[in-house]
Amino acid sequence: MRDLTFIVLIKQVPDMDQVEFDYEEGRVDRSSAPLEPNPFDLNALEEAVKYKEELGGEVIAISMGPKQAESTLKDAIARGADEGILLQGREFAGSDTWATSLALGHAIEAVGDFDLIFSGEKTVDGDTGQVGPEVAEFLNIPHIAFVSGVKARKEDEVEVVSESWGATYVKSMELPGLITLTKDVNEPRLPSFKDKQKARKAKIANWGVEDIGIDQENLGITGSPTRVANMEVPPPEKRESMLLREDPGSAVNQLLEKLDLGRSK
Amino acid sequence: MSEVMVFAENNGERIHPVSYELLGKGRELTDKLEGDLSATLLSGEQLPAEELVYRGADRVYRGTDPALSEPVETSYKEALVSLISEVNPEVILIGATNFGRSLAPRIAMALDTSLTADCTGLDIDEEKNFVQIRPAFSGNILAHIKSRTSPQLATVRYKEFAEADRNEEREGEVVEVKVKISREGAEKVKIIEEKRGRRVNLEDAEVVVAGGRGLKKESDMQLVEDLADTFGGKVGASRPLVDDGWIEREHQVGYSGKRVKPGIYIACGISGQSQHLAGMKESDTIIAINNDPSAPIFEYADYGLVGNLYEIVPELIRQLKEGN
Ligand SMILES: Cc1cc2nc3c(=O)[nH]c(=O)nc-3n(C[C@H](O)[C@H](O)[C@H](O)COP(=O)(O)OP(=O)(O)OC[C@H]3O[C@@H](n4cnc5c(N)ncnc54)[C@H](O)[C@@H]3O)c2cc1C
Ligand SMILES: Nc1ncnc2c1ncn2[C@@H]1O[C@H](COP(=O)(O)O)[C@@H](O)[C@H]1O
Numbered sequence: 001m002r003d004l005t006f007i008v009l010i011k012q013v014p015d016m017d018q019v020e021f022d023y024e025e026g027r028v029d030r031s032s033a034p035l036e037p038n039p040f041d042l043n044a045l046e047e048a049v050k051y052k053e054e055l056g057g058e059v060i061a062i063s064m065g066p067k068q069a070e071s072t073l074k075d076a077i078a079r080g081a082d083e084g085i086l087l088q089g090r091e092f093a094g095s096d097t098w099a100t101s102l103a104l105g106h107a108i109e110a111v112g113d114f115d116l117i118f119s120g121e122k123t124v125d126g127d128t129g130q131v132g133p134e135v136a137e138f139l140n141i142p143h144i145a146f147v148s149g150v151k152a153r154k155e156d157e158v159e160v161v162s163e164s165w166g167a168t169y170v171k172s173m174e175l176p177g178l179i180t181l182t183k184d185v186n187e188p189r190l191p192s193f194k195d196k197q198k199a200r201k202a203k204i205a206n207w208g209v210e211d212i213g214i215d216q217e218n219l220g221i222t223g224s225p226t227r228v229a230n231m232e233v234p235p236p237e238k239r240e241s242m243l244l245r246e247d248p249g250s251a252v253n254q255l256l257e258k259l260d261l262g263r264s265k
Numbered sequence: 266m267s268e269v270m271v272f273a274e275n276n277g278e279r280i281h282p283v284s285y286e287l288l289g290k291g292r293e294l295t296d297k298l299e300g301d302l303s304a305t306l307l308s309g310e311q312l313p314a315e316e317l318v319y320r321g322a323d324r325v326y327r328g329t330d331p332a333l334s335e336p337v338e339t340s341y342k343e344a345l346v347s348l349i350s351e352v353n354p355e356v357i358l359i360g361a362t363n364f365g366r367s368l369a370p371r372i373a374m375a376l377d378t379s380l381t382a383d384c385t386g387l388d389i390d391e392e393k394n395f396v397q398i399r400p401a402f403s404g405n406i407l408a409h410i411k412s413r414t415s416p417q418l419a420t421v422r423y424k425e426f427a428e429a430d431r432n433e434e435r436e437g438e439v440v441e442v443k444v445k446i447s448r449e450g451a452e453k454v455k456i457i458e459e460k461r462g463r464r465v466n467l468e469d470a471e472v473v474v475a476g477g478r479g480l481k482k483e484s485d486m487q488l489v490e491d492l493a494d495t496f497g498g499k500v501g502a503s504r505p506l507v508d509d510g511w512i513e514r515e516h517q518v519g520y521s522g523k524r525v526k527p528g529i530y531i532a533c534g535i536s537g538q539s540q541h542l543a544g545m546k547e548s549d550t551i552i553a554i555n556n557d558p559s560a561p562i563f564e565y566a567d568y569g570l571v572g573n574l575y576e577i578v579p580e581l582i583r584q585l586k587e588g589n
Contacts, residue, residue, distance in 0.1 A: 016403045016539070028402055040521075097382075101374060121521070127401045128382035130370040133338070137374035142339055142453040145367035148514065159457065164336040164364045165276035166466070170458040177453070180367075183521045184507070184514045225379035225414040229396065232407040236565075237546055243558070243569045248580040251570050255552065256584055258568065259529075 004057030004155065006048040007108055008081065009119040009131065010041040012065050012072035016124050023235045037072045040120030042079070042188040044181045048118045049080035049189075051153050057115070058082045062107055064092055064100060070204045078191035078199035085111070089208040091216050096224035097126065101134035103219060106212040108139060116158060117178040121146060132180035143178040144171055148185055267300035267355035270326075270416075272345070273317055274360050277309050277334055280316065282428065283360035287421060288320045289429035290387055291358055297389035300355065307344055307444070309334020318437035320429040325437060326352070330444040332451045336364050339450040342371040347445045349376065354416050356395055358387075361420035369420050379412035381419045403520055404543045423468060424526050465499055465515050472498025473527045473545070475518055476506060479534015479555065479574050483511045488578050489533055495585045501525065501545075503535050519544035533574045537562025554578065 012035050020032035037045075048059045061076035063069050064087035073084030087107055095103065108114060117139075119132035129145070136143035149161035151170060159172045160179060173179070191199070209216050217223055242258070244251035269291045273284040288304065295302045304322040306314055309332075314325040326348055332340040349357065349372070357372075359365040361383045373380035385407075386398030397410040397419050467473060474496065476489035486500075493500045501518040502511070518525055520543040530548035535541060537553070537560055545551070546565055553566035554574045563569040570577050 016405075019402070019405075021402075021405050028406060097370070097380065098373060098377070101370075124403045125401065127403060129366050130373070130380060130382055133367055133370035134374040137342070137371040142450070143367070143371075144454065145338075146363045162363070164362075164367070165274075166281075167276065167459055167461040169336065169456055169460075172455045172457055174453040183504075187508075225373075225377075226381060226410050226412050229409045229411045231409070233405065234407060238564045239551065239567050241553075241563050241566050241569050243563065243571055245558075245571045248570075248572060248576040251572065252577065252580045252584050255568055255570065255581075256588065259550070261585065261588065 002113065004052070004055055004116075005111070005114040006051055006057060006059045007111065007114050007117045008041070008045045008048045008059060008061045008076065009104055009117065009135065010045060010061050010063050010072060010076055011038045011120075011123050012036070012063065012069040013038045013123055013125045021233045023233050026231055026233045028233070035068065035072070037075055038120050038123045040122060040124075040181065040183060043183055043185050044118035044120050045076055045079055045081060046186045046188040047150055047179075047181055048116075050150075050186070051116065052080070054153050055155060060085060060111060062104060062111075063087070064095075064103055064107075066093075073204045074199045074202055075191070077202045078195040079189060084202065084204040086204050086206050087208075087212065088206050091209050091219045094221035094224070095219055096226045097128050097130040097134060098226070099219050099224045101131050101138055103212065103214055104131065105135050105138035106214040107207060108135070110207070110212045115155075115175045117176075119178065119180045121180050121182045129180065132178060136178040139176075139178075141176050141178060142173050143180070144173055145180045146182055147179045148182045150185065267298045268352065269295045269298070269300060269302050269356045269358065270349070270352070270354035271302070271304045271322070272357065272359040272365070273304045273306045274362060274364060275306070275308055275312060277312075280306075280312070281360055281362060283362065283421070283423040284317070285320045285428040286423070286426040287358045287360065288317065288322060290421070290426045292321045292429060294356060294387060294389055294395070298355065298393065303352070303354065305345065305348065307333050307341060314439045318439075319431050319433050319435050321435065323437050325439045326442045327439055328442045328444040330446060332446045332448070333444065335456050337451055337454045338364075338368045338371055339454070340446050341368050342375060343446045343450065344444045345372055346375050348442055349416060357416050357418045359418065359420045361422045365420050369418055373418050376416070378414040379417050381410045381412070384419045384421045385425050387419065387421065403539065422524070467499050467501060467516065467518070467523045467525050470499035470525065470527050472496040472529045472531075473501045473518070473525050473548070474498055474531045474533065475501030475503065475535060475545070476533050477503035477535030477541075478505045480506065483509075486511055488575070492531065492533070492578050492582055495582050496529070498527070498529070503541050532562055532566070533578060535562055536560050537565060
């Protein structure tokens with residue numbers, strides 16, 4: 001039997017705790033923050049590496065983004081991926097989730113046979129959670145979204161926990177398939193210094209439009225079914241806060257009076 | 266005639282209330298588009314359709330098939346794609362629940378059309394374009410999205426819009442649709458176990474009392490629970506407590522947890538990082554208890570109790586009980 005192939009979809013995003021928003025101009029200053037792997041995608045990667053550790057096989061990390069996203073793929077290699085592929089080129093820029101999924105789907109087809117694809121629940125910048133299930137539909141494979149636990153890893157089937165319809169479900173899915181992972185699923189490992197050093201030297205394959213055989217018309221701003229007509233950056237919704245610093249007894253008393261709860265019910 | 270179609274998510278027993286909110290908003294959109302409002306009710310066993318009519322649907326497409334009795338996206342996708350291809354709605358609204366957010370992208374890709382996630386605003390502009398407003402960048406920006414394909418799909422957050430008025434006099438047509446599902450897709454995902462009931466429904470709570478890392482040990486969760494009980498509310502938590510296993514993840518409030526909008530939110534020993542705020546900043550009244558006067562949570566709270574939660578929370582419980 002051939003080795004198992006796991007694919008992880010991983011995007012490079014700005015560190016949300018440091019990114020600056022220009023409230024007056026209504027812009028996001030992307031250059032203000034360092035770039036890092038999308039936090040949810042590290043959970044996806046960790047799950048893929050666990051699968052590999054249990055059953056053997058290979059983990060391939062795929063990202064679509066600018067040249068600098070190579071560092072995110074090297075980070076993935078330091079954390080246990082075997083290979084990184086970057087979809088890169090002007091044509092890809094400005095793609096919405098449909099176009100991104102189409103590109104990632106073509107890249108996965110170009111990789112060849114695969115068993116399980118792992119994606120994050122959502123990205124912290126695009127914030128849609130659409131790319132995973134869209135890729136699954138493109139590849140015509142089943143998917144399970146919002147996976148918060150993996151219960152059994154098998155060669156032809158995976159068993160997971162996810163929430164839906166206001167209930168918690170344990171589901172099994174035949175492979176090949178795709179799962180999207182929440183932050184609850186695991187605690188991503190930290191790469192060792194040695195692994196980081198090794199990953200620094202790793203070669204990241206750069207693939208362009210021709211390598212994945214996608215029609216350029218379907219990419220970028222012109223190929224995307226949605227477009228951002230404009231953007232607002234609303235200032236944080238701060239509130240006029242009434243601070244009560246007295247001893248607990250009178251602070252609580254004041255609070256309940258304000259809330260009109262002192263004599264409620 | 267342009268039709269706005271609302272997907273009425275249900276678990277086989279109950280229609281998710283976001284569907285009634287979508288019908289309310291959908292009516293506003295159809296008024297501007299001069300079109301029809303429809304609802305799609307798919308389930309394993311037949312469900313009554315009148316409620317959707319009372320809430321404003323001119324037409325209800327009802328489809329029943331055993332394959333629809335479980336949350337398996339591929340079955341729902343097939344049923345919806347064939348219905349959509351037949352009736353050609355202009356706009357399709359789906360609740361941004363876990364199921365909706367998992368199903369909608371499959372439909373969008375199958376139809377090669379636009380999808381906007383997690384909308385908080387929807388409108389029709391002067392040129393009759395459908396405008397979808399959604400938060401992005403972890404809730405820091407609002408993007409106005411337009412689509413250039415049809416149908417235009419959007420998932421919409423729960424509790425963002427008011428429920429449609431209920432009127433039993435309203436009349437509408439119920440169309441029984443033939444559900445077309447290929448069994449082989451449905452067989453790839455199997456339900457092994459379903460746990461219903463025990464789950465907390467934080468989203469619908471009127472009062473949420475949440476604990477954070479200001480709590481020193483697991484057993485101190487009791488304090489938060491007691492306060493929640495005194496209010497008749499539910500218990501929430503910041504992420505670190507969930508990570509430490511002090512409470513199940515269903516209780517987590519925030520960007521990667523639940524988004525809540527209760528009448529009263531009480532944050533006990535929570536600093537107010539943006540990822541926590543993302544889940545509760547729209548609550549009607551926010552009360553923060555924190556011993557650090559410079560904690561960011563105070564900037565987002567209506568009332569800030571500066572002090573030790575181990576003194577303040579018991580006092581709050583005591584006075585509330587006295588007031589009774
Ligand atoms: C991608 C991503 C997603 C995330 N999603 C979420 C999410 O969904 N929800 C979430 O909550 N977090 C989330 N986080 C984590 C978030 O960034 C913060 O780390 C977290 O919210 C901090 O929790 P906390 O306020 O309880 O703890 P801390 O920040 O440690 O704050 C504890 C507070 O308690 C106060 N305190 C201490 N002792 C006392 C006392 N005796 N009396 C009163 N006050 C006291 C302290 O002054 C302090 O302000 C996410 C992070 C990332 C990167
Ligand atoms: N440009 C990209 N490159 C690789 N993976 C991506 C990209 N965009 C999205 N993904 C994957 O799809 C998931 C959902 O992304 P999104 O739909 O943008 O919220 C992410 O967590 C990633 O796993």
